[in-house]
Each structure stands twice: as C-alpha cells, then as structure tokens.
Amino acid sequence: MAAKKAAGGASAPNRRSQLITKGPARAPNRAMLRAVGFRDGDFDKPIIGVANGHSTMNPCNAGIQPLVDRAMAALEAAGGKPQVFGVPTVTDGIGMGTEAMKYSLVSREVIADAIETSVNGQAMDGALVVGGCDKNMPGGMMAIARMNVPAIYVYAGTIKPGKWKGVDLTIVSAFEAVGAYSAGKMSEEDFIGIEKNACPSVGACGGMYTANTMSSSFEALGMSLLGSSQMASPDAEKADSAAESAKVLVAAVRSNLRPRDIITRKSIENAVALIMATGGSTNGVLHYLAIASAAGVKWTIDDFERVRRKVPVLCDLKPSGKYVAVDFHRAGGVPQVLKILLENGALHGDCMTIHGRTMAEMLRDVPAEPRKDQDVIRPWSKPIYRQGHLAILKGNLAPEGCVAKITGLKNPVITGPAKCFDSENACMQAIMARKIKAGDVIVIRYEGPKGGPGMQEMLAPTSALIGQGLGESVGLLTDGRFSGGTWGMVVGHVAPEAYAGGVIALVKNGDSVTIDAKKQLIQLNVPAREIAARRKKWSAPKPRYTRGLLAKYMRLVSSASKGAITDSET
Secondary structure (H helix, E strand, C coil): CCCCCCCCCCCCCCHHHHCCCCCHHHHHHHHHHHHCCCHHHHHCCEEEEEEECCCCCCCCCCHHHHHHHHHHHHHHHCEEEEEEEEECCCCCCCCCCHHHHHHHHHHHHHHHHHHHHHHHHHCCCEEEEEEECCHHHHHHHHHHHHCCCCCCEEECCCCEEEEEEEEECCCCHHHHHHHHHHHCCCCCCHHHHHHHHCCCCECCCCCCCHHHHHHHHHHHHHHHHHCCCCCCCCCCHHHHHHHHHHHHHHHHHHHCCCCCHHHHHHHHHHHHHHHHCCCCCCCCHHHHHHHHHHHHCCCCHHHHHHHHCCCCCCCCCCCCCCCCHHHHHHHCCHHHHHHHHHHHHCCCCCCEECCCEEEHCCCCCCCCCCCCCCCCCCCCCCCCCCCCCEEEEEECCCCCCCEECCCCCCCCCEEEEEEEEEEEEHHHHHHCCCCCCCCEEECCCCCCCCCCCCEEEEEEHHHHHHCCCCCCEEEEECEECCCCCCCCEEEEEEEECCCCHHHHHHHHCCCCEEECCCCCCCEEECHHHHHHHHHHCCCCCCCCCCCHHHHHHHHHHHCCHCCCCCCCCC
C-alpha cells in the first residue's frame, strides 16, 4: 500500500539510509553509533525508537521500565535495532488542585513534540511508545500520527484496586473522602484507611478514567494490541504484551504499514464508539480532536454527538458505575465490547489494525454476546443507558460547544443561581466552607486553555461535592476540564473560554443558568442586550504567566472546541 506522507517525515521506508548509508559520507554517523553498541550487521536493521515514559514520581509510570526491557529484547530478536529515549510525564492525581496541575494538558504537547523530535531527528524507521499516565497516551498518539512512521502504542497498564473494609478503592475514593470527612459523614479511621489503601500497586487509575479510556480506545483505533489495554501493570501478561507489541511493530515496519493507513475517520469513529460504550472520560473528546488533527482527519466536536446517539453505554464501570478496569479485563475487556458493537452495526469492521488485519478479522473468534457469569459488560439488548454519556451542549454560554458527562444522574437538568469563581482554588475554598447549597450552579472560569493556562482538571471540587452529598443537586460548569474520575451534573470545555471573551466571563453571581442535557442546552438566562452591555465593560485579565513554557503554550493554544492544540494550521 502507498504510504501517506506526513509533514517533516520521509514517505519511503528505511529512513535509516539517511543516516547510515554505506558510502564514505556517512562514516562519522556510523562511528558514533558504534560507540552505543552498533556492530556491522546492525546497520542493515530498521532502527526502532522506544519512547520510554518511565518515572518513579507516579504509580502510573513506575512500572514501565520492565515493559521497555521486554520490548527492547523482543525488538532485537525480531530483527530490529531498538534505540531508547526518555519522555516526560506529569501526574494529574498528584498535581490536582495546585499550580502544578497547569502543566498536565501542556505536557500532552510536550510529549508529542519530544517524541517527534527524537524519532524524526534521528530518522528512525519505527516507534514503540510506552506510557502510563493520562497525557502519555494522547501525546504519544499525536506524535505517531504526525510522524507517520510505523508505530505502536504500549500502555503501561492499570493499577489494581485497593481495599478498605471489603470495598474496592481507586484514587477517586481518596478525593471523595475529602468531601465526606469535611462534611462529618466519614470517621477519621475510614478517612486514613482509604488514603493508605487506595493505591496498592503500580499502574494508572483503576476505573474508566482518562488513562484507561485512552488506552482502551487505542485498541479500537487499531494502534495497540487487541486485548492489551486493561491488563494490570504488575501482571506478567502486561510484560508479555509489550514483547508481542514489539514483534508486531517490526512486521509493520517491514510491510511499511503506517499510522495514517490505520488512523482514519472510520477508525476514530470506532474509538469514540468504544469510549461511549464503556462510559469513558470527557477528556476523550479533547484528545480525539487533537489526534484527528495530527492525522489530518476531518473530525469536529459535533461528530461526538453523532456517535453518542447511536451507541449505548454497555459497561458498568467507575466512576459512575460499580466495577474497575481489572474486572472489565476479566469479563472480556475491549475485544468483547468491540464485537458487540460490530454485531450491531456500530463499528467499522473494515478498518485496518496494526496487526496487519482488519478489525473484523481480529474479532472473528470473539463471542457475539458477553458471558452470562458477569455483569460488567451488558448485552446490546440490555444496556445501562440507551445512548452514550458524553453529550455536546451548545447555547449562548458555549456557542462553540462544551462537554457534559450525563451518566449516573437521575435528572440531567438543572436551572439555578450562579455562584461564580475565577479559579478552581477559590471554588474549592467555598465548597470546604460549606457555602455551596443544593440547587446552585457553580461557574469556574479563567481556567481554559489560555486563561489557566492549561485547562486544569476539577476533580478536587467535584469529588468534594459528591462527598458532601451534592453530586446530584449542584451544577458545575467550567472552561477547564474534568478528570476521568469525575461524575455528577458537570459541564466542561466551555468554548469560547472566559479569557478569550466567552460569555462565561460575563456571568454574575445570582444569574439564572440552565444546564439541560436532554435538550443539549447550556444557557445564561439573561437578555441579550444585558449580555452585550456587560461585554462592553469587560476586558481580558493580565496573563498569569509571561515567560516560560506556560506563556508559550498560552500564545499558541487553540480553543478547546478544536482540541486545545498548539500546532494549528494557519
């Protein structure tokens, strides 16, 4: 098949010829490579870059090195020449609610740029990307799509659930405990017990939060091994899958099977369908807008709503459901859900995968119905919800659109008085002081891509509200983001953002605000002439950063409705 050329990348295989051809002009190149272990026969092998996201700073990435070691050995055995390089990571769960969290979404761009720089800067023939925390996956896939050299994504795996008094725990349990303890609804014994037991192993947050959402969607996209995304990080099968991924990648290099042969409009629709069926994170919207852009695929925020209407929620997974990722894996995992979608006309079976076979071929031996001895995955005929859970709302508060997560709610409609905060921290202080009451609609603004900068996740305030028993009765809207662990009457990615002059900047305390997921409406119930008058008096605040990475990001980043990317075409 003909390779599709990417910006900055060569269209022919074996790019190593640019660096290590046998002629005399490349002798210095070969001499330097000999210093890092190349021998005569190695110059004829494809050079495979291994993007290593290992970090001891967080459980998500702390288990990566053994996977990289297995992959490196397997690449050598399959006839490749692996060359490893480091990739940075930022940990949302640790940075949440602090200035450090501003770097989370920014790190997605840094990761993509770092991988592109290393692979293209050394003209590598393929890339095996290994990551674990939330932004590792989209950042890696954006780079893969940009470079368009044969590549595969290896997810580091999920954490195992913690236990306290017989109840399964995830990191979100600790965040929700903050609200419950502050409201006097939890004993100190239980509060400390949850903190000490929530994270018992390495691996990424254990529900269908952002890391597991993105990793599972990469199976549906065709860019990761089928069945690999929900394995527990410490388990032997995870390392085995890393080795198998290496073998599959070398085969893709030899056949010149490239990412843009796999990442298409149809395969992105498959990935989004999987996110809907599993109750995945709102961040999937932001990240697939960015991945599509990197791959040169036409995909807009309205496409998510199109998919949502035809795909039911089939999996009972945290944060709004009962089970965790390892339960999902034991029940059949992503392949089982994909087969159900395929059987019911909600999956494009003709999409190519990194295995070199179509998705339908890969799913041929998977049962059409889920096993009857489990209730993690429901059959198509008995879904948890008839339609997907990530609704795209529009209205005068978000003419470019925003994202509402509507699963787990008895009534996804609220109209109430606005309680406005110009930062997440100001809102959190009000929640902890018990100043938020049932019926309120919280507005957190100036936390968008430019205003934050970086779209902080609002897991701390949303979890505190749930812990105080207000998850169903208080609305919250923001131009920032939400953690994959968030649930409740929450709306994020409001665009245009406040810093860019969006209507969210013009809301006043006490204004009537409506969030109506049934009508897909988000509305400031104030006359248009009053909004216009307020706009005349409004001016953008001074930027929070004027130098360094955050300042650069602020100048480059696009609207959330376009994926909050920094390499938009001009």
